[in-house]
Amino acid sequence: MAQKTTTKLGEVAARYPDVPRLIILKTDVQRRGVFYSDAAVGLLDERLHQTTGTHIFGSRDGDLTLRPESLLLRDGSSIITTPTPLEEDPYLVDVKEGVPWLFDDGVALEAVDYWPAPDFYSKTANSGVPMKNIVSARPQRLNIFPYRYCTFWNNNKGCAFCDIVSQLKKGGKELNIPAKLDPKEVSDVVGEALKEPGRFSAVFLTSGSIVSGQTPFDDEIDYYVQILQEVGKHFKARKFPSQIIGTAFTKKQLQRLYDETGLMSYTSDIEVLNEELFNQLCPGKAEWIGYQEWKKRLVDAVDVFGPGRVNTGLVAGIELTRPHGFMSEDEALERTLAEAEDLAQQGVSTVFIVWSPRPDTPLGNQKNASLDYYIRLARGLHALRVKYRLPIGYDDYRHCGNHPDSDLSRLLPY
Amino acid sequence: MSLLSQEIIDRVKDRSVSKVIATLDEDGAPYAVVSRFLQIGENGLLVHLELLEKSETNRNLLRSLWYEKKIAISVGDLVIKGRPVKAHVSGPVFRQYYEQVRSVIADADLSTVWLIEPEEVIDETYAIRKRQEEEQFPFSVHLDRLTVATK
Structure with a gap:
């Protein structure tokens, strides 16, 4: 089928010839979401492919x-x-010549593969819970979501884009996913997963913040240490390729995490690189830690984990939401990249995800940013990694x- | 239909024939390395196994896929020009080659299974190319080769 040259994707690709078309397509699919046709769902084979349901966050259609x-x-x-209702103009995943393709406006753009199912997905843990509900997978990563609740929501100060709690309720009821995992059982599943040759290259942990403890977040640290120590028993070396997305911990907590586990990299998502917006959109993080302290702790983490082993994540697009957001994408880009450079020159990398407005969140009825914005942001953050020579392999x-x-x-x- | 004849396929399969993959870096400079595991894949595609994620060749192949640049593979006296069309990093195809590599090299890793679509095959066998040159470019031949033999 001839490719339509007037698609928005094509226009944006023409404006940024230095950015691969595949990355532009990927970004736009994340931005607009996807809708899986019945035929595309019909190609799904649970023995071969990963299916939805294990993730800590929800979908745009809430289904x-x-x-x-x-x-x-x-x-x-x-x-x-993120599966998205058709009326919101998502990309379509449909079938062409027997394989799934991404379509836009009737035009076939790219053949795609569904994520392959790892061997352990067909197995059940001793507790009777399917292993995939204890540890999930990306194509090369083992995902451990040890605690599917965030205590910032205790006083209703969760992040304005986040649906972790509503997803927990759905997941617990409909999918038999435990809210809090047993470290030994996690380790057993990881051991089973590691039997598959050539499948995994990293272990990843993330959970909601846990504010409790002798000092705030000590309980979160305790829990990560327990899990990582159990998982670490499977590896010959003390350190193994791994990443955690955790709260911004104190240097003492970070040192403990590094010294007592095999953890090799640390991520703490600041979500938005502006203090006023951080206070508005991440009130729990602002209440317990604060924007400037969050940045300081990221920089402190470089002393512990080393340069090129620490980063922070943005939910890109929330900085433009009403009523508090920047008034233009140019301003948002300039101010975001300035803050990212402040971190980069101190050894902290910044990455972003395309914000996907989810129905069960305070920002759920707003729209994300333009494709141009996301491409410019990607180029800007990449350029900072080049300028300050920051590896991002983790x-x-x-x-x-x-x-x-x-x-x-x-x-x-x- | 694949460009690769049975004769070419046999040469790719012949372990005594050397295989080299040549790619272009960011500046357009060529970079050639031995492709130890080059083989024939499905649908007439060539399979190059790249063991190291950050190798110059792996990054150049990605650049070729992203920006639609050609690469070249020499198989003995044959030169096959083509394009990388797919990178397997996970799944059953990847696993098959991962196990193959590890059965050959102890404790080896595999970064990427590159599928390369051949677009042009050039036979650089000297006798064939010499005949072509002499037919097409008669003015580049040294005259001493054309003289009547003297006693």
Whole structure:
């Protein structure tokens, strides 16, 4: 089928010839979401493919129906898809010549693969819970979501874009996913997963924040340490390729995390790089830690984990939401990249995910930013990694796959 | 239909024939390395196994896929020009080659299974190319080769 040249995607690709078309496509699919046709769902085979349901966050259509978990592009990168109602103009995943393709406005754009199911997905833990509900997978990463609640929501100060709690309620009821995992059982599942040759290249942990403890977040640290120590028993070396997305911990807490576990990299998502917006959109984080302290703790983490092993994540697009957001994309870009550079020159990398407005969140009825904005942001964050020579191998296409900016960094020799 | 004849396929399969993959870097400079595991894949595609994620060749192949640049593979005296069309980094195809590599090299890893679509095959066998040159470019031949033999 001839490719339509007037699609928005084509226009944007023409404006940014230095950015691969596949990355632009991926970014736009994340931005607009996808809709899986009945035929596309019909290709799904749970023995071969990963299906939706294990993730800590929800979808844009708020539905838990069985669908492909996500997609692989032919350059090996992933598109983490959020199923989206047709009336919101998503990309369509449909079938062409027997395989799934991404379509836009009737035009076939790219053949895609569904994420392959790992061997352990067909197995059940001793507790009777399916192993995939204890540890889940990306194409090359083991995901551990040890605690599917965030205590910032205790006084209703969760982040304005986040649906972790509503997803927990759905997941607990409909999918038999435990809210809090047993470290030994996690380790057993990881051990089973590691039997599959050539499948996994990193262990990843993230959970909601846990404010309790002798000092705030000590309980969160305790829990991560327990899990990582159990998981670490499977490896010959003390350190193993791993990443955590945790709260911004104190240097003492970070040192403990590093010294007592095999953890090799640390991520703490500041979500938005502006203090006023952080206070408005992440009130729990602002209440317990604060914007400037969050940045300081990220920089402190470089002393502990080393340069090129610490980063922060943005939910890109929330900085433009009403009523508090920046008034233009130009301003948002300039101010976001200035803050990212402040962190980069101190050894902290910044990555972004495309914000996907979800129905059960305070920002759920707003729209994300333009495709141009996301491409410019990806180029800007990548350029900072080049300027300050910051490796991003722990959060790249192999390990996360959800950051267009770190996809660009695949060509870097470091 | 694949460009690769049975004769070419046999040469790719012949372990005594050397295989080299040549790619272009960011500046357009060529970079050539031995492709130890080059083989024939499905649908007439060539399979190059790249063991190291950050190798110059792996990054150049990605650049070729992203920006639609050609690469070249020499198989003995044959040169096959083509394009990388797919990178497998996970799944059953990847696993098959991962196990193959590890059965050959102890404790090896595999970064990417590259599928390369051949677009042009050039036979650089000297006798064939010499005949072509002499037919098409008669003015580049040294005259001493054309003289009547003297006693």
